[in-house]
Amino acid sequence: MNLDFSPEELAFREEVRRFIADSYPANLRDKQMSEDSLNKEDYLAWHKILAKKGWVAPGWPTQYGGPGWTPTQKYIWSEEQARADTVPILPFGINMVSPVIYTFGSQAQKDKFLPATYNGDIWWCQGYSEPGSGSDLASVRTRAVREGDHYIVNGQKTWTTLAQFADWGFFLCRTDTEAKPQAGISFLLIDMKSPGVTVRPIITLGGEHEVNDVFLDNVKVPVENRIFDENQGWTAAKFLLAHERSGIAGVARSKRGIERIRKMATNELADDSGPLLKDPFFKRKVAELEIDLTALEFTELRTLAGEASGKGPGPESSLLKIKGTEIQQRVHELALEAAGHYGAPYFRGFPTDGDNAHPIGPDYAHETAPSYFNGRKTSIYGGSNEIQRNIIAKMVLGL
Amino acid sequence: MDFSFTEEQSMLRDTVASFLQDKYDFETRRGIVKSETGWRPDYWKAFAEELGILGAPFSEDLGGLGGGATENMIVMEEFGKALVIEPYLGTVVIGGGFLKHSGYAGAADLIGKIVGGEATFAFAYAEPQARYTWRDLKTTAKKDGAGYVLNGHKAVVVGAPWASHLIVTARTGGGQRDEGGVSVFLVDKNAKGVVTRDYPTIDGLRASEVFFENVSVGADALIGAEGAGLPLVEKVIDEATAAVGAEAVGVLRKLHEGTLEYTKQRKQFGQPIAQFQVLQHRMVDMFIQVEQSVSMTYMATIKLSESDHERAKAISAAKVQIGRACKFVGQNAIQLHGGMGMTDEMAIGHYFKRATIIEGLFGSVDHHLRRYEGLSIDKAA
Numbered sequence A: 001m002n003l004d005f006s007p008e009e010l011a012f013r014e015e016v017r018r019f020i021a022d023s024y025p026a027n028l029r030d031k032q033m034s035e036d037s038l039n040k041e042d043y044l045a046w047h048k049i050l051a052k053k054g055w056v057a058p059g060w061p062t063q064y065g066g067p068g069w070t071p072t073q074k075y076i077w078s079e080e081q082a083r084a085d086t087v088p089i090l091p092f093g094i095n096m097v098s099p100v101i102y103t104f105g106s107q108a109q110k111d112k113f114l115p116a117t118y119n120g121d122i123w124w125c126q127g128y129s130e131p132g133s134g135s136d137l138a139s140v141r142t143r144a145v146r147e148g149d150h151y152i153v154n155g156q157k158t159w160t161t162l163a164q165f166a167d168w169g170f171f172l173c174r175t176d177t178e179a180k181p182q183a184g185i186s187f188l189l190i191d192m193k194s195p196g197v198t199v200r201p202i203i204t205l206g207g208e209h210e211v212n213d214v215f216l217d218n219v220k221v222p223v224e225n226r227i228f229d230e231n232q233g234w235t236a237a238k239f240l241l242a243h244e245r246s247g248i249a250g251v252a253r254s255k256r257g258i259e260r261i262r263k264m265a266t267n268e269l270a271d272d273s274g275p276l277l278k279d280p281f282f283k284r285k286v287a288e289l290e291i292d293l294t295a296l297e298f299t300e301l302r303t304l305a306g307e308a309s310g311k312g313p314g315p316e317s318s319l320l321k322i323k324g325t326e327i328q329q330r331v332h333e334l335a336l337e338a339a340g341h342y343g344a345p346y347f348r349g350f351p352t353d354g355d356n357a358h359p360i361g362p363d364y365a366h367e368t369a370p371s372y373f374n375g376r377k378t379s380i381y382g383g384s385n386e387i388q389r390n391i392i393a394k395m396v397l398g399l
Numbered sequence B: 001m002d003f004s005f006t007e008e009q010s011m012l013r014d015t016v017a018s019f020l021q022d023k024y025d026f027e028t029r030r031g032i033v034k035s036e037t038g039w040r041p042d043y044w045k046a047f048a049e050e051l052g053i054l055g056a057p058f059s060e061d062l063g064g065l066g067g068g069a070t071e072n073m074i075v076m077e078e079f080g081k082a083l084v085i086e087p088y089l090g091t092v093v094i095g096g097g098f099l100k101h102s103g104y105a106g107a108a109d110l111i112g113k114i115v116g117g118e119a120t121f122a123f124a125y126a127e128p129q130a131r132y133t134w135r136d137l138k139t140t141a142k143k144d145g146a147g148y149v150l151n152g153h154k155a156v157v158v159g160a161p162w163a164s165h166l167i168v169t170a171r172t173g174g175g176q177r178d179e180g181g182v183s184v185f186l187v188d189k190n191a192k193g194v195v196t197r198d199y200p201t202i203d204g205l206r207a208s209e210v211f212f213e214n215v216s217v218g219a220d221a222l223i224g225a226e227g228a229g230l231p232l233v234e235k236v237i238d239e240a241t242a243a244v245g246a247e248a249v250g251v252l253r254k255l256h257e258g259t260l261e262y263t264k265q266r267k268q269f270g271q272p273i274a275q276f277q278v279l280q281h282r283m284v285d286m287f288i289q290v291e292q293s294v295s296m297t298y299m300a301t302i303k304l305s306e307s308d309h310e311r312a313k314a315i316s317a318a319k320v321q322i323g324r325a326c327k328f329v330g331q332n333a334i335q336l337h338g339g340m341g342m343t344d345e346m347a348i349g350h351y352f353k354r355a356t357i358i359e360g361l362f363g364s365v366d367h368h369l370r371r372y373e374g375l376s377i378d379k380a381a
Helices: A007-023 A026-033 A040-053 A071-083 A091-104 A107-118 A233-246 A251-267 A280-308 A317-343 A368-379 A385-396 B007-023 B026-034 B041-051 B069-082 B088-102 B107-115 B230-265 B277-303 B308-342 B347-360 B365-378
Strands: A124-127 A143-147 A150-157 A168-174 A185-191 A197-203 A209-222 B121-124 B140-144 B147-158 B165-171 B182-188 B194-200 B206-217
Touching: A007 A040, A007 A071, A026 A040, A071 A251, A071 A280, A091 A107, A091 A124, A091 A168, A091 A185, A091 A233, A150 A168, A150 A185, A168 A233, A185 A209, A185 A233, A251 A280, A251 A317, A280 A317, A280 B365, A317 A368, A317 A385, A317 B147, A317 B347, A368 B308, A368 B347, A385 B277, B007 B041, B007 B069, B026 B347, B069 B088, B069 B230, B069 B277, B088 B107, B088 B121, B088 B165, B088 B182, B088 B230, B121 B147, B147 B165, B147 B182, B165 B206, B182 B206, B182 B230, B230 B277, B230 B308, B230 B347, B277 B308, B308 B347, B308 B365
Parallel strands: A124 A168, B121 B165, B140 B165
Antiparallel strands: A143 A150, A143 A168, A150 A209, A168 A185, A197 A209, B140 B147, B147 B206, B165 B182, B194 B206
C-alpha cells in the first residue's frame, strides 16, 4: 500500500505540465473561455500537436505508436489534461476503433487506418445504436448482403456522435439473419463519403448538434473493410464496449467541475449574504460530492493497479461508469443551483454582445443549464446505467 | 373535509383544457417559442374574451369570475400540462395579487384591464446579488417632490418583453438587507429611463434584465405603504409559489404519463421495457412523487388565506416537496426515454426543462427547507 508518486513519476508530471503550458494553443483557450462551440479544426488542433509529440494515444501498444506509459503515467496524463482543461481527444478513433483494428484487424487494415487515425487525418464515428436497438444492441437490423467482393448495406443508425465531421465510421451490420442475434453481426468500416450515406442532425435538449441519424441506402462496402471474420463482429463490439467504459469514470473532469463550482460559490451570495460556499446546505452537498468522487478515484486507482499487474478491465468497469456518470450529473446540478436566477437565460444562437454596460449575469452561469440538460445523456449512453447494473449483477455477483 | 371542486370550478378546468387541446399542441407551442415575439397576443385576447379566465380570481364587481386561489390553481395546472407560455402568472396571479391586497387606489381600473386582456404585468423583484432574499435590494426609489426616482438593476424579469406594466421592489429607506424600507412600485414599461435587454430562457419563455436609470414616477406609483412593503411582497410571492406548484403538478403529470406510455410501447430484449421490474419501481416512485406534490399543492392553496406564519410554513413545505419532485420525476422521465428523451424533437424534454426552472423559481429546495425550519422548528424551540 503506497500512494506516493515515485521521483520518476513526479518528474514525468512536471514534464507533462510544462508541455501543456508551452504547447496548448492560445486561440483554443480563448475559444473555450468564450464558450463558442468548437469546430472540427478546433477539436483536431490539440490532437495534432499531441500526435507530433507522440502522446495522442497513451493506451496503444508501442509498436503502433503508443508512448509505453505505465498505468500511473496514463493516470497522471489524464489528471493533468483535466487540470489544464484541454479540449478532449475524441475517443472514437483513438480509444474505440483503433484497439479493435490492432487486436482483430489484418496487416493491411492496420497499415491503412492506424497511422492516419493517430495523426488525426481520419475522423471516426460509431455506427452502433439503431432506432430499435439501444440497450439491446445485439438486435441491430442494419443489413449487409454480400455481393462478390462487396457488401451492400441498408439500414439506419442513430445517436451517431459528431458524424457530421466524420471521414469514416465503424458499423455493426447484420450479415446472417438466421443465426442467434449475437452470432450474425459483422464489423464494417464504411467511408462516410460513399454514395448512399446520409447524415441528418438530431438537436438535443441543450440546443446542441452533437448527434445524428445516419441513413445507409445501398451503400457499397468492399469486403476488405470488414474487421475480423464475417458474423464475428459481436466479439469486436464487446471488446470495444469494455474499452469505452474504462475511460468513462471522468474523475479528473469531475474534479475540475467541482473546482469550478467552488469558484462560482465563492462569488455567489447565499440567503444570509455570505458566500454560497459557506452556506451549510450548499457546503454539505459539495463535501458529499467530493467524498463520493474520492471513493471513485480510489476505486479507479485500484482498477488501474490491477491492470498494471496484468488483470484487464473486467465487468467491474461498469461500476466506474455508473458512479462516474452519476457524479458528473451531480456536478451539473450543483453548478446550475449555484447560478441561481442566471441559470435561466439561454443564449445559443442569440446575439449577446454589444452592450457591456448592461450585462446578463456572470459568464460562468450561461452554460450551466444547457450543460445540466446535456449531461443527462451520460447515464443513457455507452450502455445505460440500468444495463451496467445488470452486468454487475450477472458478471460480478453471479446472480 | 372536502377536496372536491364546485361545478363552476370544474367548468373552468374543462374550458381551459379544451381550448388548450384544440389550440396549444406541442408543435404550436414550438412555433410560439421560435417566433420573434415569443408569445401569442391573440391567444391572450382569447383568454380574456372567449374564455374569460383572466378574471378567474377576481370578484364579480371587478368584472371577474368571483374566484380566488383555487381558480388560479386550476388554470395553472392546466397551463402546466400544455406548457403555456403566456403570462398568467405574472399578470393575473402576481399583478392581480398586488392590486387586490394593497388597497391601491387605481386597483379597480387596472384589474379591469387585466380581466379584459389589455394590461400584462411582469414582476421585477430579483437582483443579481440577492438570490432568494427578497428584501436584499440595491434598487432605490428616492423621494422627488410628490413622486420618486428609481435607480437599479433587476435580474431575469420573466415576461418583461411582453409587459405593459412592471411591478418593482425598491428601497425607500433602511440598509440593503433591512426588513423596513421596502416599497413596491407600479411602473409603466415605456417610462423614460427603463432600459431592457431581452432574451429567451431555457424553458421557452422570454425575460429581460431591467435597468432603471433615473426613472421618475408619480406618488400614485406606490403600491401599499411606503417602506412597509415587505409583508405584501412575501404574501404575493407565496401566492405565486402556490401557483407555480400547481403548474408543476400539470408538468409532472405529463412527465409521468409520457413515461408510462413510452415504456409500454418501447421494446428491447423482445418485450416492452415497462415489463422490467426495475423500471416499474422507478415509475411507481415517480407516481408517488406526483401524488405527494398534488397533495401539497392543495394544502398550500387552502392555507394561503391563513395567518402569515401558517401560510409561509405551508408554502415552504409545499415547495420543498415540489422542487424535489421536479428533479426526480424530470430526470427519470428522461432516463426512461433513453436517447429519445434527449431530443429537442420530443415534448418530454421540454417538460423537464420547465420542471427544472420551477425547481428554483421563488426559492430552491434548500431555501424553503431553511425557511420552514425557521418557522416550524426554531420558533417552537
